[in-house]
Amino acid sequence: MSAAFDLEAIRRDFPALDQQVHGRDLVYLDNAATTQKPRAVIDAVRNFYERDCSNVHRGVHALSQRATVAYESSRTTIRKHIGAHDSREIVFTRSTTEAINLVAASFLRPRLQPGDEILISEMEHHSNIVPWQLLRESTGAVLRIIPISDEGNIDLDAYQGLLGPKTRLVGIVHVSNALGTVNPIKEMIAMAHEKDIPVLVDGAQAISHLDVDVVDLDCDFYAFSAHKVYGPSGIGALYGKRKHLLEMPPFQGGGDMILSVRFEETIFNEPPHRFEAGTPNIEGALGMATALEYIDGVGLEAIRKHEERLMKEASLRLPEVPGLRLIGQARQRAGAISFVLNGIHPHDVGTILDQEGVAVRAGHHCAQPVMQRYGLSATVRASFGLYNREEDIDALIRGLESVREVFA
């Protein structure tokens, strides 16, 4: 970990930040949707194509061996980053979404009886809702919902009451993409484990802001995507406890997930390869590992402190904009701030901000039940990354003043 947090040096590592949009310097505040990539990640992907491009796990030639070593050592980097003990507990997936679908199909489906319960919260992203609904339709399981308070905190008493003899899994988001809430997942996991209920954590938003340690959390599964943590799109990971992965049937069939195939019978490979059918996203895995090494180099504690300052500043200054209302004021927040401006549709706010060079997201953030909870159809969301500056908040506030002038 480096001691100094050199913001200007960090910004120079991200070529995309240095551009103009509609004649204004880009102010990128849509990091919860996806993050920009440091040159190290872009170089890692380019180097693979320029030097090592080859398939993995099947070639005797030098390029294939290099690619295989690089791919498997990326798995080790990811293991270390999240504090797992065994690289065989890291499954490469396409994304958080695919990781959750994998758990739904291979872990939970074989265990479900009609009437069994799956417990998720009111603040989940659609990717931690719809896979369970699909499972509900095919198995007769029941989806139960942990309520949240007006501030955007999980109702822990209600949660305790919902953990019952029929609960087969808890699926909970670590950091909400719509409200920024950081959930007390360690406590929630311990509460579930007291009743022998496994817990899947959706870490899509947490992975870039918090120092995640899956062993300390004791979660059964942890899902995240590389593109939200300065890595490439189309690659993510599922951490799963070895005892679970060993029991799980394959998710998809194809090459690499088998030991031997005859028409009469196929013997499946061991985890994690059992769950990685077909040629994987090799360059994505290398880019993902490079991204995690990059943030480890900066230091997650330094990143957390920097982003906390930005969040504090934005939370103090945004409400000074007349007619602005923050949505979600949870005890602990990270990364994202949602708000609405009196009488002005979030899409109009987003469009005018864009004209000022300020990129935010306006919409339901793929978390429509959260919007329903607050009686809204959409919010404006500003979300921060390690490269954002106080000037970016100034630009956001100036942009919001322009919005108000247009609608005055």
Ligand code: 7TS
């Ligand atoms: N879970 C959470 C909490 C998310 O924020 C997202 C993506 C996902 C899961 C799905 O991740 P994916 O990489 O599989 O797509 N969230 C957002 C967002 O807030 N704006 O765009 C994507």
